[in-house]
Amino acid sequence: ASLSPPDVRLQLFFLTVPVLSYPQAFHYKDIMKLQLLNIFIACTFCISCSQKPVKTERIQVSPKVLTDSLFIKSAASFICIGDYLVLQDPRQVSNFIKIYDTKGHLVSEVGQIGNGPEEFILPECIPFGENKFLTWNRYGTFQTAVSSSENQFKQEFRSFNVFNGKNQSIQLCKNGNFITYDPTKDHVITLYSPDGKEIASAGKLPFSSDIANREHFYSGKIVYNHENQILLLYLEVLPYAATFKVTSSNISLLNERTFGNPEYTINGDQMQVKEGGKNCLVGCCLTEDFIISIMNDPDYTGNDKSQTSPKRHTVGVYDYDFNLVKIVNLGMPRYNLAASGKDNTFYAIVQNPENSIIEIEL
Numbered sequence: 001a002s003l004s005p006p007d008v009r010l011q012l013f014f015l016t017v018p019v020l021s022y023p024q025a026f027h028y029k030d031i032m033k034l035q036l037l038n039i040f041i042a043c044t045f046c047i048s049c050s051q052k053p054v055k056t057e058r059i060q061v062s063p064k065v066l067t068d069s070l071f072i073k074s075a076a077s078f079i080c081i082g083d084y085l086v087l088q089d090p091r092q093v094s095n096f097i098k099i100y101d102t103k104g105h106l107v108s109e110v111g112q113i114g115n116g117p118e119e120f121i122l123p124e125c126i127p128f129g130e131n132k133f134l135t136w137n138r139y140g141t142f143q144t145a146v147s148s149s150e151n152q153f154k155q156e157f158r159s160f161n162v163f164n165g166k167n168q169s170i171q172l173c174k175n176g177n178f179i180t181y182d183p184t185k186d187h188v189i190t191l192y193s194p195d196g197k198e199i200a201s202a203g204k205l206p207f208s209s210d211i212a213n214r215e216h217f218y219s220g221k222i223v224y225n226h227e228n229q230i231l232l233l234y235l236e237v238l239p240y241a242a243t244f245k246v247t248s249s250n251i252s253l254l255n256e257r258t259f260g261n262p263e264y265t266i267n268g269d270q271m272q273v274k275e276g277g278k279n280c281l282v283g284c285c286l287t288e289d290f291i292i293s294i295m296n297d298p299d300y301t302g303n304d305k306s307q308t309s310p311k312r313h314t315v316g317v318y319d320y321d322f323n324l325v326k327i328v329n330l331g332m333p334r335y336n337l338a339a340s341g342k343d344n345t346f347y348a349i350v351q352n353p354e355n356s357i358i359e360i361e362l
Contacts, residue, residue, distance in 0.1 A: 054319075054323040054324070054325055056324050056325060056326065056327060057325065057326045057327075058299075058326070058327050058329070059326055059327070059328045059329065060328075060329045060331070061328055061329065061330060061331070061360055062331070063330055063331070063332075063348070063350075063358035063359060063360050064358060064359040064360075065104075065352065065356055065357075065358050066085075066100070066102070066103065066104030066347075066356075066357045066358060066359055067100065067104035067105075067106075067356060067357050068352060068354055068356040069354065069356075070087075070098070070349070070354070070355040070356065070357065071355075072087070072089040072091075072092070072098065072355055073089055073091040073092065074089055074091060074335075075087045075088065075089055075335060075336045075349050075355075076088050076089065076090050076123075076124070077124055077125050077336070078336035078337065078338045078347075078349055079125055079126065079127055079133065079338050080102075080127075080285075080338040080339055080340045080347060081127045081128075081129075081130070081131055081132060081133050081340075082130045082131040082149075082340065083101055083102055083131055083149070084099055084100065084101055084102065084107065084131060084149065085099070085100045085101070085102060085338060085347055085357060086098070086099050086100075086125050086133050087100075087336070087349065088111070088123060088124075088125050088135075090113055090120075090122070090123060092113070093112065093113045093114065094112060094113075095109035095110060095111060095112075096111045096112075096113055096120075096123075097109065097110045097111040097123075097125065097135065097147070099147075099153050100357065102347075102359075104357060107149075107153070108152060108153040110147060110153055110154070110155050111123070111135065111145075111155065115140065117141075117143075118143070118145070118155070118157055120135065120137045120140075120143075121137060121138075121139050121140045122137065122138045122139050123135050123136065123137055123138070124136055124138060124170075126170060126171055126172060127171075127172060127224075127226070128146055128172055129172070129174075131148065131149040131150075132146060132147065132148040132149070133146075133147055134146050134147075134172070135147070135155070136163050136170065137163070138165075139165065142163040142164060142165055143157060143159070143163075144157070144158055144159070144160055144163055145157045145158070146158055160178070160194050160195075160196070161192075161194075161195055161196025162178045162180060162192045162194070162196055164196075166182055166184070167180040167181060167182050168181050168182065168183060168215070168219060168220065168221075169181040169220065169221045169222045170222075171222050171223065171224035171231065172224070173191070173224075173226075173229075173246065173247070173248050174226050174248070175248040176194055177191055177192060177193055177194070177199060177248055177249075178191070178192045178193075178194065179191055179192075179222060179224060179231060179246055179251075180192060180222075181220055181221070181222045181233060183205070183214045183215055183218035183219065183220065184214050184215060185201070186204065186209060187201035187202055187203055187204060188203045188204070188205060188218075188233070189201065189202050189203035189222070189231070189233065189244060189246075189251055191246065191249070191250075191251055199249055200249065200250050200251045201251065202244060202251035202252065202253060203233065203242060203244065203251070203253065205218055205235075205240065206240065206256070206258060207238065207240075207264075208266050208271070210269055211266060211269050211270065211271045212269045212270060212271075213271075216237070217237050217238065217271050217273060218235060218237070218238070219235065219236045219237060220233055220234055220235040220236055221233070221234055221236070221284070223284055223285060223286055224246065224286075225286040225287075225288075225341035226341060227288065227340075227341040227342050228288070228341065229245055229246055229247055230243055230244070230245060230246075230254065230286065230320065231243065231244040231245075231246045231251075232284060232286060232291060234280065234281040234282075234284055234293075235280060236277060236280055236282075237273055237276040237277060237280070238258075238262050238264065238273065238276075238280070239258060239259035239260055239262050239278060239279035239280045239281075240256070240257070240258050240259070240262075240280075241256070241257055241259070241281050241322065242254075242255065242256035242257070243255045243256070243320055254320070255320065255321055255322060257322040259279040259280070259281075259322075260278070260279045262278070262279070263275065281293045281316075281318075282294040282295070283335075283336060283337050284337070285337040285338050285339040285346055286339060286341050287339045287341060287343065287344045287345065287346055287362065288341060288342065288343050288344050289319065289320070289344055290317050290318060290319060290320075290325070290326075290344060290362065291317075291318040291319075291320065291322070292315055292316070292317055292318075292337050292339065292346050293315065293316045293318065293337075294315055294316075294334060294335075294337065295314055295315055295316035295327065296311045296312060296314065297310065297311045297312075297313065297314040297327070297329070298327070307333060307351075308333045308351060309333075312333045312334065313329050313330050313331055313332060313333060313334065314327050314328060314329050314330070314334075315327075315328050315330065315334060315337065315348070316328075317362065326362070328360070328362070330348065330350060330358070330360070332350045332351060332352045332358075333350060333351045334348045334349070334350045335348075335349045335350065335351070335355075336348065336349040343361075344361065344362040345359060345360065345361045345362070346359075346360055346362070347359055347360070348360065
């Protein structure tokens, strides 16, 4: 009944009342059960009607500046791995990966951009366990390198069959199995062993499976919180996101949300999207209780459209049911977000006025 529209629930409630007018047809205990059922339905109806939308709180914070001397051109990825923060700037040919501790000290620089056997063309860094990260090449040889604090983050090149050019986004479980997002598959989330054996799959997008160029229109990212084993999938063209519980051997859908009413048409196998990216989650990280997303300030009314505009000072804080619970103003333009997932602390690369790393505790 709680899933029915209010008028339907009301009808269901009153339809049960006439039954109590025929006591001769029922035993006394049956009548008592029916009365309790009526009370339960009435309470459910009242509660469901009294539920209110979650109120969004606006917060102005004074972040802790960890370092204000990044000396980077841009950060393609930014992650937290235990006691370290890892960012990569592929515009720098040499040492494009920068590793900082969570106090803001530069610890190491590694990685080469190029076409060589131990170089990357379009790399991405992902957590690979406590104080470790893996760099994978999205194109070319699909090679990977593991870096660890145990060996001063020297790169160790390894081979995994999961990295084959088909997966758009990849994460890692605690036990070493890989989680992938491939929008061309019917079940877009797949769990693989390191040797490429499929263990489980889940996740079906609420859009047509017969369109051409699904890789573009359903392009997306996955982020994984090792602490609570929750995986977030968010699309980049259409405003859709979903959460999954991913263990070492199973994937189950927890929640999904389409934000607003995406305007798209499908003619044959061709899709057209009116405003690609509108209302989409952007650049997300996961804390203990929240999904943090880069969000332009919805209340900004000025005309400044620059990269340093005040509308670019905010992030959105969602609970794991996709309710927007906070809009946090950092007081400076933000570009990338990262979190360990152990608590409700997250980090951001901002312009302050130079590229800096800040820490925010919610």
